[in-house]
Amino acid sequence: MSPPAVVRTARERGLDLIAVCDHNSAENVGAATRAARDTGLAVIGGMEICTREEVHVLGIFDDGLALSSAQQAVYQNLSGENNPEVFGEQLVMNERGEVVGHNSRLLIGATGLSLKEVVGTIHSLGGLAIAAHVDRPRFSVISQLGFVPPGLELDGAEVCSDVATTVSVVDTAQAGRLRLPEGLAVVRSSDAHRPEEIGSRCTRLLVEEPTACEVGKALRRIEGRRILV
Numbered sequence: 001m002s003p004p005a006v007v008r009t010a011r012e013r014g015l016d017l018i019a020v021c022d023h024n025s026a027e028n029v030g031a032a033t034r035a036a037r038d039t040g041l042a043v044i045g046g047m048e049i050c051t052r053e054e055v056h057v058l059g060i061f062d063d064g065l066a067l068s069s070a071q072q073a074v075y076q077n078l079s080g081e082n083n084p085e086v087f088g089e090q091l092v093m094n095e096r097g098e099v100v101g102h103n104s105r106l107l108i109g110a111t112g113l114s115l116k117e118v119v120g121t122i123h124s125l126g127g128l129a130i131a132a133h134v135d136r137p138r139f140s141v142i143s144q145l146g147f148v149p150p151g152l153e154l155d156g157a158e159v160c161s162d163v164a165t166t167v168s169v170v171d172t173a174q175a176g177r178l179r180l181p182e183g184l185a186v187v188r189s190s191d192a193h194r195p196e197e198i199g200s201r202c203t204r205l206l207v208e209e210p211t212a213c214e215v216g217k218a219l220r221r222i223e224g225r226r227i228l229v
Contacts, residue, residue, distance in 0.1 A: 002097035003028060003035040005195055011041050013199030017210040019060050019189075021046040024078055024107045026071045027092045030064075034095035042210035048132055049074055049122075051115045056132035056139045058158060059122040062212045066125040073121050077113045080106030115141065119152060128155040128216050133191050134180065135159045142179050156185035156219045160201055168227035185219035185227060204228040 010018050020032045020043055029045035036043045045067045046060035061067040082090055087108050092101035113121070122129040131148070134140045134157045141148055148154065157170075157180055168186055175182045187203040206226050207214035217225040 001193070001195060002093055003031040003095055004097045006032060006198065007035045007039055007041055007043075009195045009198045011039055015041065015199050015202060017042045017044065017205075018198075019044040019046045019058070019212075021048040021058050021060065022107070023048050024050055024074050024105070024109070024111065025090075025103060026067050027101075027103060029067065031093050031095045044210075044212050044215070046127070046212075047071065047074065049113075049118050050110045050139070051118045052110055052112055053115055053144050054110050054139055055115050055141045055144045057115065057118050057122070057141075058130040058132050059118070059127045060130070060212045060215070061125065061127040063126060066127060069125050070121060070127065073113070074111055075105065077111040078105055078107075078109060079112070080109050082106050082108075115145075115149065116152065119154065123153065128212055128219070129153070130155055130187065131157040133158055133160050134178070135161045147179055148181050148184075154184060155216060156187055158187055158189055158191070160189055160191040168229045169221070185221075187219070187227065 020029050022028055026045055026047050033043045044060050046058055049057050049059055059070055082104055090103040090107055091099050094100050119129040131141045131154050134142050137143050170180045170182055170184045172182055188201045190197050190200045192198040205218045206228055207218050217223055218227055
């Protein structure tokens with residue numbers, strides 16, 4: 001999953017836009033963005049943040065400084081040190097796939113931030129907050145809490161299993177089965193952790209340009225933008 005391998009595979013699979021969201025870190029986003037230059041692939045920067053409740057939330061941003069601020073907030077609330085023999089090396093790479101550093105933080109761990117605090121931090125920095133892999137049995141808001149807390153202002157929910165819903169917006173009939181709030185936008189993605197998983201599931205969007213801002217408009221179904229099922 002080096003930056004050039006991710007970009008190359010995404011283009012081979014016909015993708016126009018990807019979001020790079022490593023666990024509790026954004027240190028490889030810049031390399032992925034640079035690797036994608038002049039390839040026709042757009043890269044949105046983000047993180048998959050693990051909350052205090054062990055709920056995974058995707059935060060995606062157009063603004064690199066905002067993403068850096070989100071990463072700083074995560075690092076300030078993340079304890080523990082990585083054990084490479086147990087969890088593997090946590091590499092920081094450049095756009096050529098060369099190792100330029102190692103992250104010693106326990107990125108697999110949970111932060112001390114609550115779900116509400118994570119969503120609030122993402123929004124305060126102008127990002128989108130999407131509940132990650134809500135159809136999986138671990139580390140989703142549904143698996144951990146059993147429901148989406150009332151008043152939690154999510155921008156969308158991600159599904160990624162083979163039996164995932166094909167709806168773009170949760171309607172009354174789907175709300176009970178998915179245990180998601182009615183009206184919440186649903187996106188399909190691969191949640192890829194290996195190159196062969198990239199593009200295995202994707203979402204078609206009607207947007208003017210490949211940015212987090214435009215994705216947000218599609219999720220909210222405003223100004224003619226929308227999710228295409």
